[in-house]
Amino acid sequence: xxLRSQIxxxxxxxLMEDGFSSLSMRKIAREIDVxxxxxxxxxxxxxxxLLTLIEESVEELNRKILHxxxxxxxxxxxxxxxxxxxxxxxxxxPQIYEVIFMLRPEEMPRYPKEKFRKAxxxxxxxxxxxxxxxKTEEIVEEDPLMSAYxxxxxxxxxxxxxxxxxxxxxxxxxxxxxxxxEHIVEGFLVSKSPAxxxx
Amino acid sequence: xxLRSQIxxxxxxxLMEDGFSSLSMRKIAREIDVxxxxxxxxxxxxxxxLLTLIEESVEELNRKILHxxxxxxxxxxxxxxxxxxxxxxxxxxPQIYEVIFMLRPEEMPRYPKEKFRKAxxxxxxxxxxxxxxxKTEEIVEEDPLMSAYxxxxxxxxxxxxxxxxxxxxxxxxxxxxxxxxEHIVEGFLVSKSPAxxxx
DNA sequence: GAAGGTACTTAACACTGTTAACCTACGGTA
DNA sequence: TACCGTAGGTTAACAGTGTTAAGTACCTTC
Numbered sequence: 001x002x003l004r005s006q007i008x009x010x011x012x013x014x015l016m017e018d019g020f021s022s023l024s025m026r027k028i029a030r031e032i033d034v035x036x037x038x039x040x041x042x043x044x045x046x047x048x049x050l051l052t053l054i055e056e057s058v059e060e061l062n063r064k065i066l067h068x069x070x071x072x073x074x075x076x077x078x079x080x081x082x083x084x085x086x087x088x089x090x091x092x093x094p095q096i097y098e099v100i101f102m103l104r105p106e107e108m109p110r111y112p113k114e115k116f117r118k119a120x121x122x123x124x125x126x127x128x129x130x131x132x133x134x135k136t137e138e139i140v141e142e143d144p145l146m147s148a149y150x151x152x153x154x155x156x157x158x159x160x161x162x163x164x165x166x167x168x169x170x171x172x173x174x175x176x177x178x179x180x181x182e183h184i185v186e187g188f189l190v191s192k193s194p195a196x197x198x199x
Numbered sequence: 200x201x202l203r204s205q206i207x208x209x210x211x212x213x214l215m216e217d218g219f220s221s222l223s224m225r226k227i228a229r230e231i232d233v234x235x236x237x238x239x240x241x242x243x244x245x246x247x248x249l250l251t252l253i254e255e256s257v258e259e260l261n262r263k264i265l266h267x268x269x270x271x272x273x274x275x276x277x278x279x280x281x282x283x284x285x286x287x288x289x290x291x292x293p294q295i296y297e298v299i300f301m302l303r304p305e306e307m308p309r310y311p312k313e314k315f316r317k318a319x320x321x322x323x324x325x326x327x328x329x330x331x332x333x334k335t336e337e338i339v340e341e342d343p344l345m346s347a348y349x350x351x352x353x354x355x356x357x358x359x360x361x362x363x364x365x366x367x368x369x370x371x372x373x374x375x376x377x378x379x380x381e382h383i384v385e386g387f388l389v390s391k392s393p394a395x396x397x398x
Numbered sequence: 399g400a401a402g403g404t405a406c407t408t409a410a411c412a413c414t415g416t417t418a419a420c421c422t423a424c425g426g427t428a
Numbered sequence: 429t430a431c432c433g434t435a436g437g438t439t440a441a442c443a444g445t446g447t448t449a450a451g452t453a454c455c456t457t458c
Contacts, residue, residue, distance in 0.1 A: 003405085003406090024444080024445065024446085025445080025446065025447085026444080026445075026446090034406080034407095035406070035407055035408075036446090036447090037406085037407075037408085037447080037448085038405080038406060038407080040446095040447075040448085041404090041405065041406075045446075045447075046446065046447090101359075101363060101365075102363075104363065104364065119365075120367060143378075145367075145369065145370065146370060146374070146375065146378050147378075147382075149360075149366070149367060149370055149375065150357075150375070150378055150379045150382050152360075153353075153356040153357050153359075153360040153375075153379060154352075154353040154356045154357070154379070154382075154383070155356065156356040156359060156360060157352040157353045157354065157355040157356020157357065157359065158349075158352050158353070158356065160300075160352075160355060160356065160359060161348075161351075161352040161355060164300060164301075164303065165303065166300075166318075167348070168319065168344070168348060170344065171344065171345060171348055175345070176345065176348065176349070176352075179342075179345050179346075179349055180349045180352060180353070183346075183349050183353075184353070202436085202437090223413085223414065223415080224414080224415065224416085225413085225414075225415090233437080233438095234437075234438055234439075235415090235416090236416080236417085236437085236438075236439085237436080237437060237438080239415095239416075239417085240435085240436060240437070244415075244416075245415065245416090
């Protein structure tokens with residue numbers, strides 16, 4: 001097992017167990033029993049290490065979303081499924097999700113910016129599902145990309161609130177997620193369908 | 200001017216100009232021309248300093264939301280106005296908003312937890328506007344608190360996406376905000392109103 | 399066997415939050 | 429007036445952080 005992949009593995013486990021704030025170069029090195037500076041032989045700096053970690057997770061997430069989009073359900077159901085899949089990913093891997101979202105592209109060197117575009121594929125898929133629904137006239141929406149983005153932003157809000165423990169204790173987490181997804185998906189559809197209903 | 204209020208003032212300006220990551224105790228002290236340890240005579244630690252900073256901003260935000268809720272508009276319009284007011288706050292004071300949302304209550308000592316409840320007043324106000332709309336039968340919603348929370352989470356997502364510069368370059372920021380707010384508010388209403396329409 | 403490169407090390411720099419110990423000037427009291 | 433305590437600072441230090449420069453072993457190729 002190469003040192004590079006050991007670094008990634010250990011980083012991931014520290015992230016999972018102790019969270020982002022206690023992930024340090026020296027701690028990673030200590031757990032592999034190697035000097036901290038060795039990490040710099042395999043990664044330019046800490047940000048690039050995190051970026052690599054992110055890339056793997058984003059690819060996993062994209063595969064998951066693509067899989068959900070390829071199921072033979074109607075567009076509406078697909079959107080619901082994708083929404084739930086996205087929320088699930090965020091909640092089962094909160095530390096990874098946190099890092100994905102916390103890392104700032106503009107604070108990074110030039111070329112990794114390209115890599116951030118990979119993360120966009122997720123809502124390209126969502127936009128395509130919406131376009132598909134527009135074709136079959138199940139959805140009325142003049143700007144699918146904008147809608148995909150809006151849905152995604154709202155889902156991010158839901159995940160973020162839960163991860164950051166800002167959810168009111170009076171509100172049950174599961175119920176909140178259900179309510180929010182229903183709200184996001186239905187809302188986006190029905191808001192465009194008065195013409196549809198009055199037909 | 201007391202040292203305590205000088206610390207708060209300088210902290211706020213560093214936060215505004217250089218962002219959260221470059222706000223350090225030594226930097227604050229340097230700008231006031233005082234030793235770094237002096238800060239600890241007025242604040243228990245960095246978290247408590249940030250907490251004080253947050254408290255002031257949260258109170259400002261609450262006043263703003265309360266003011267919008269007290270205008271003599273209909274419940275629907277009020278919800279839109281509150282939504283826009285909240286987004287405006289997040290976008291005009293991104294560093295403050297970031298700190299408000301990044302600071303983790305569970306990583307803080309016991310008593311400041313109480314202070315985090317202040318932040319909740321914002322959606323208590325929103326929940327009351329919804330309840331008011333339910334009374335006048337302009338809104339159909341069986342769980343106003345849950346809805347207020349859902350709206351708030353979604354708005355947070357919108358702000359968060361913009362602040363973290365995750366907005367696709369193909370999408371105009373202003374349009375995105377309009378679309379999202381419309382989506383959040385309309386969606387939440389219309390999704391409950393098929394019974395209303397088919398009456 | 400000498401040269402060169404690869405993969406690592408140690409030492410160091412400039413930061414970070416935070417604590418302990420010390421100092422000093424002011425106010426109240428014996 | 430002399431003492432004492434406290435309020436409000438100070439300096440020195442600890443343990444941690446990311447990162448860089450220089451040095452060292454070993455392995456391959458000429």
